[in-house]
Amino acid sequence: MTASSSEPARGAAPKRQRGHARVAAILQAAAALFLDKGYDAVTMTEIGAASSTAVGSLYRFFPSKEAVADALLRSYADGLADGLAALRGRAHGLAPAALGDALVDVMLELRAQRSVALALVDARRLEASRQQLRAAMLADLGSLLAVALPALPAARRAPMALALLHLLKGVGQVPPGAAMEAPLLDEYRRLVRAYLAAA
Amino acid sequence: MTASSSEPARGAAPKRQRGHARVAAILQAAAALFLDKGYDAVTMTEIGAASSTAVGSLYRFFPSKEAVADALLRSYADGLADGLAALRGRAHGLAPAALGDALVDVMLELRAQRSVALALVDARRLEASRQQLRAAMLADLGSLLAVALPALPAARRAPMALALLHLLKGVGQVPPGAAMEAPLLDEYRRLVRAYLAAA
Amino acid sequence: MTASSSEPARGAAPKRQRGHARVAAILQAAAALFLDKGYDAVTMTEIGAASSTAVGSLYRFFPSKEAVADALLRSYADGLADGLAALRGRAHGLAPAALGDALVDVMLELRAQRSVALALVDARRLEASRQQLRAAMLADLGSLLAVALPALPAARRAPMALALLHLLKGVGQVPPGAAMEAPLLDEYRRLVRAYLAAA
Amino acid sequence: MTASSSEPARGAAPKRQRGHARVAAILQAAAALFLDKGYDAVTMTEIGAASSTAVGSLYRFFPSKEAVADALLRSYADGLADGLAALRGRAHGLAPAALGDALVDVMLELRAQRSVALALVDARRLEASRQQLRAAMLADLGSLLAVALPALPAARRAPMALALLHLLKGVGQVPPGAAMEAPLLDEYRRLVRAYLAAA
DNA sequence: TATGAATGAGGGTTCATTCAT
DNA sequence: CATGAATGAACCCTCATTCAT
Numbered sequence: 001m002t003a004s005s006s007e008p009a010r011g012a013a014p015k016r017q018r019g020h021a022r023v024a025a026i027l028q029a030a031a032a033l034f035l036d037k038g039y040d041a042v043t044m045t046e047i048g049a050a051s052s053t054a055v056g057s058l059y060r061f062f063p064s065k066e067a068v069a070d071a072l073l074r075s076y077a078d079g080l081a082d083g084l085a086a087l088r089g090r091a092h093g094l095a096p097a098a099l100g101d102a103l104v105d106v107m108l109e110l111r112a113q114r115s116v117a118l119a120l121v122d123a124r125r126l127e128a129s130r131q132q133l134r135a136a137m138l139a140d141l142g143s144l145l146a147v148a149l150p151a152l153p154a155a156r157r158a159p160m161a162l163a164l165l166h167l168l169k170g171v172g173q174v175p176p177g178a179a180m181e182a183p184l185l186d187e188y189r190r191l192v193r194a195y196l197a198a199a
Numbered sequence: 200m201t202a203s204s205s206e207p208a209r210g211a212a213p214k215r216q217r218g219h220a221r222v223a224a225i226l227q228a229a230a231a232l233f234l235d236k237g238y239d240a241v242t243m244t245e246i247g248a249a250s251s252t253a254v255g256s257l258y259r260f261f262p263s264k265e266a267v268a269d270a271l272l273r274s275y276a277d278g279l280a281d282g283l284a285a286l287r288g289r290a291h292g293l294a295p296a297a298l299g300d301a302l303v304d305v306m307l308e309l310r311a312q313r314s315v316a317l318a319l320v321d322a323r324r325l326e327a328s329r330q331q332l333r334a335a336m337l338a339d340l341g342s343l344l345a346v347a348l349p350a351l352p353a354a355r356r357a358p359m360a361l362a363l364l365h366l367l368k369g370v371g372q373v374p375p376g377a378a379m380e381a382p383l384l385d386e387y388r389r390l391v392r393a394y395l396a397a398a
Numbered sequence: 399m400t401a402s403s404s405e406p407a408r409g410a411a412p413k414r415q416r417g418h419a420r421v422a423a424i425l426q427a428a429a430a431l432f433l434d435k436g437y438d439a440v441t442m443t444e445i446g447a448a449s450s451t452a453v454g455s456l457y458r459f460f461p462s463k464e465a466v467a468d469a470l471l472r473s474y475a476d477g478l479a480d481g482l483a484a485l486r487g488r489a490h491g492l493a494p495a496a497l498g499d500a501l502v503d504v505m506l507e508l509r510a511q512r513s514v515a516l517a518l519v520d521a522r523r524l525e526a527s528r529q530q531l532r533a534a535m536l537a538d539l540g541s542l543l544a545v546a547l548p549a550l551p552a553a554r555r556a557p558m559a560l561a562l563l564h565l566l567k568g569v570g571q572v573p574p575g576a577a578m579e580a581p582l583l584d585e586y587r588r589l590v591r592a593y594l595a596a597a
Numbered sequence: 598m599t600a601s602s603s604e605p606a607r608g609a610a611p612k613r614q615r616g617h618a619r620v621a622a623i624l625q626a627a628a629a630l631f632l633d634k635g636y637d638a639v640t641m642t643e644i645g646a647a648s649s650t651a652v653g654s655l656y657r658f659f660p661s662k663e664a665v666a667d668a669l670l671r672s673y674a675d676g677l678a679d680g681l682a683a684l685r686g687r688a689h690g691l692a693p694a695a696l697g698d699a700l701v702d703v704m705l706e707l708r709a710q711r712s713v714a715l716a717l718v719d720a721r722r723l724e725a726s727r728q729q730l731r732a733a734m735l736a737d738l739g740s741l742l743a744v745a746l747p748a749l750p751a752a753r754r755a756p757m758a759l760a761l762l763h764l765l766k767g768v769g770q771v772p773p774g775a776a777m778e779a780p781l782l783d784e785y786r787r788l789v790r791a792y793l794a795a796a
Numbered sequence: 797t798a799t800g801a802a803t804g805a806g807g808g809t810t811c812a813t814t815c816a817t
Numbered sequence: 818c819a820t821g822a823a824t825g826a827a828c829c830c831t832c833a834t835t836c837a838t
Binding site for chain 1: 801802803804
């Protein structure tokens with residue numbers, strides 16, 4: 001709205017976008033640090049330094065350290081919920097093996113956010129967010145199973161969702177560039193497929 | 200490979216039994232606290248209070264907070280190594296499904312120590328111990344697979360050990376008194392069995 | 399002695415009326431906040447928000463937070479000096495009781511500004527302004543006493559001014575809407591009258 | 598109780614007394630600082646430095662900065678309550694002028710603690726303690742008046758207690774070594790006497 | 797000139813670790 | 818040796834003040 005509309009490429013855009021870029025930078029830096037050292041071991045000053053943001057500014061965007069972690073967690077939860085929702089849309093009549101592969105694929109798409117989320121989910125200080133996230137994911141997985149495996153006894157749906165959740169957590173933890181990556185992902189695919197096929 | 204399981208049995212037994220009892224009390228208290236609140240949230244003073252040990256004395260037995268966690272981790276690693284070694288002894292010719300059950304059983308036996316270990320493994324501050332523990336467990340699992348599933352291509356042994364490790368981690372995380380316990384354990388048994396049978 | 403009461407009236411009036419309104423709004427907002435929460439607990443941003451002024455603009459009018467408090471203090475001092483000067487004009491031959499009532503009345507007229515001033519005077523950070531204000535008020539009160547109570551030994555003038563100052567401070571602190579207001583003000587009137595009559 | 602009872606003059610005494618001395622040193626240092634700069638402007642580190650105590654140790658004795666101020670306030674409140682209680686014991690039939698002098702004397706005895714207390718009472722952050730202290734003092738003063746001035750209409754007791762409280766606050770604020778001290782105290786005596794005599 | 801995002805020093809508080817007793 | 822008071826670095830967070838727009 002100010003006069004700078006003539007310089008498109010210079011600095012993204014004048015007002016709101018700056019804030020967005022900042023927030024993104026902060027979250028990215030925080031994600032890397034949390035992943036590397038765990039929630040408690042990371043200091044706000046560190047996050048600031050890593051994202052070229054003064055502590056004070058950090059607190060303009062996030063009211064507390066916990067809020068930073070929550071944002072990360074939520075962003076992951078949202079991505080996952082979307083992925084599962086999309087999968088549920090086409091799950092009806094899917095063969096178990098195909099369902100397994102699809103699940104693994106959903107996970108792989110979110111891998112970046114996922115590994116951070118996992119690091120955070122284990123920080124005991126974040127119980128609240130953690131419980132919430134877990135519950136949401138279990139519900140999503142459960143309803144997916146109801147659609148995809150209608151023959152499965154209802155009583156097994158919850159335990160299976162739990163087991164799958166843990167399994168998929170493993171998929172998310174596969175380190176993206178390592179030598180092990182491909183064979184390990186194959187292995188997980190086999191595992192999930194075998195599990196679902198046997199159900 | 201199980202050689203690391205003992206320095207206690209070597210020659211330290213007769214005298215200093217006091218010290219041993221103290222160490223045990225400290226570790227037990229620390230385990231309960233770490234499990235409940237996570238590594239970072241537990242203070243040395245707390246551990247002292249919970250084990251009726253003055254902080255100063257705590258530092259006589261463990262040079263640092265990290266050392267307490269390490270001891271816990273190692274004790275768990277030892278138990279696991281022992282369990283896997285015993286299993287390997289009788290693994291030759293075991294049916295895959297039976298092998299799966301046996302693995303789950305080994306895990307269940309260690310569940311108490313295991314859940315603490317898991318809580319600690321996720322405290323990123325303990326990278327060193329964590330890596331070591333992981334490596335040892337993978338090696339043990341790998342050699343168990345070599346014995347139990349001789350038909351498995353050698354190349355799949357490592358990924359499978361990795362996947363199994365993660366799976367068994369899930370078994371260890373099943374909360375011991377919860378309503379979900381029995382069905383969830385059953386589910387894990389099914390899962391492991393299906394996986395090994397398919398291999 | 400009342401000379402310090404104006405730099406506003408000198409030559410700044412016609413233009414910049416905007417600025418004057420702003421300054422007034424700022425001072426009013428600041429007064430309310432200081433009164434409510436004390437000097438230290440009020441932030442410049444708050445003052446800005448309460449007076450619809452951007453922080454940056456705040457600093458155009460007042461070079462620091464302390465300057466805002468100083469302005470408030472000075473404005474009160476000016477009002478008091480004026481009131482005392484007026485009283486001194488008609489103090490000659492006034493009966494002690496009447497003088498006491500008049501003093502209380504002067505205070506009551508200034509009550510709004512006064513209570514803020516008192517809140518600020520107690521913020522020890524403002525020593526300088528505080529001392530200045532005090533000295534000016536004592537001088538004014540002293541000269542009023544010289545006119546109104548010529549029989550009073552000169553040596554008692556200073557202590558009496560001090561005591562009166564404190565007394566009048568009490569009057570200023572009577573909370574304006576409380577149930578206690580009327581009886582308490584009566585009580586103060588009695589007190590001042592009794593004191594001056596006995597002198 | 599330990600073995601050091603043979604060295605009487607060296608360091609007060611070994612165990613509990615050390616703590617007492619520390620607490621006293623802390624309170625004294627805090628009092629001086631609060632008096633000088635006001636509650637908000639004093640930092641815990643400063644209090645530590647002034648009492649040769651590390652911040653950490655400070656927090657062993659007082660759980661928060663507020664607790665330090667509270668202790669100071671309470672100690673003063675206790676002294677005052679004692680003084681007023683003693684005075685009430687012999688107040689029956691006391692002449693108003695004598696009562697006034699006695700009140701001023703009670704104040705003077707507590708002057709050291711008093712001036713700090715006054716500095717703190719004005720710190721808005723300490724509302725809770727402040728209200729409590731005020732209420733207690735008013736109640737004490739009121740019951741003293743009931744005993745000492747039975748002729749006073751009950752309705753005037755509360756306002757008079759309020760006015761007296763403020764007056765006595767003035768007495769407490771007389772700076773202990775200043776040139777003004779003696780004449781000002783005389784003046785306050787006159788003032789209180791005149792007030793009570795007129796009642 | 798007005799704006800408010802950005803800055804970073806500094807405040808209260810905690811806790812791993814040390815050391816005098 | 819055991820003890821637990823003492824230490825002080827470091828953490829999260831706030832806010833007076835500045836300055837690019």
